[in-house]
Amino acid sequence: MDLMEGLLTRRSVRKYVSDRKIDPETITEIIKAAQYAPTAHNRQPWEFLVVDDKEVLAHLRHIQRWTSFAKDAACVIFVCGDIEQSFNRSKDNETWSFVDVDCAIATENLLLAAHAKGLGACYCGAAPMQRVVDDLKEYLHLPENIRPFAIVPLGYPAEEPKQPEGRFKPEKIHWGKW
Numbered sequence: 001m002d003l004m005e006g007l008l009t010r011r012s013v014r015k016y017v018s019d020r021k022i023d024p025e026t027i028t029e030i031i032k033a034a035q036y037a038p039t040a041h042n043r044q045p046w047e048f049l050v051v052d053d054k055e056v057l058a059h060l061r062h063i064q065r066w067t068s069f070a071k072d073a074a075c076v077i078f079v080c081g082d083i084e085q086s087f088n089r090s091k092d093n094e095t096w097s098f099v100d101v102d103c104a105i106a107t108e109n110l111l112l113a114a115h116a117k118g119l120g121a122c123y124c125g126a127a128p129m130q131r132v133v134d135d136l137k138e139y140l141h142l143p144e145n146i147r148p149f150a151i152v153p154l155g156y157p158a159e160e161p162k163q164p165e166g167r168f169k170p171e172k173i174h175w176g177k178w
């Protein structure tokens with residue numbers, strides 16, 4: 001698949017062929033693509049947790065209410081950020097961190113790689129919803145420095161979402177001046 005075609009045809013997929021697993025090599029390839037994303041100061045502060053335990057997948061909706069379809073996924077990839085590894089500052093009246101930005105870009109790479117491999121995936125938000133972050137950390141027994149950023153159910157698609165009409169809005173481009 002051509003990169004430009006992939007960018008324009010990737011859609012969120014929320015229905016998956018039940019009981020069709022994805023082989024670990026394919027999952028690894030997808031995560032490899034995520035790790036080629038750009039990061040602030042090249043810190044690459046991400047970690048990826050792959051879970052296919054059906055009980056966990058079905059429980060996720062109690063933590064993040066818009067993930068009910070995750071129960072039918074082949075697995076879920078939790079994209080996490082290491083808050084100690086990321087480019088951040090907490091001194092001289094400055095407090096910031098690029099951890100979420102880095103994880104967001106990696107998540108998009110993950111979605112695009114899944115699409116290129118004929119898989120369906122959907123970005124489900126975790127950070128910056130503090131309650132969701134806290135509950136996921138506890139439920140998944142994540143170390144203190146690991147921030148769950150996104151929940152990505154993944155599977156062989158059992159739907160082909162319609163491509164949106166009018167997604168491109170030329171009026172959003174401001175040439176030269178606002």
Ligand SMILES: Cc1cc2nc3c(=O)[nH]c(=O)nc-3n(C[C@H](O)[C@H](O)[C@H](O)COP(=O)(O)O)c2cc1C
Pocket residue numbers: 010011012013014066067122123124125161
């Ligand atoms: C930050 C973020 C959080 C999202 N969270 C959810 C979610 O919790 N559940 C869900 O079904 N979709 C979620 N989505 C997917 C969006 O609904 C989807 O990207 C949007 O409707 C556009 O559709 P498309 O991805 O097919 O282009 C999320 C997307 C983003 C970027």
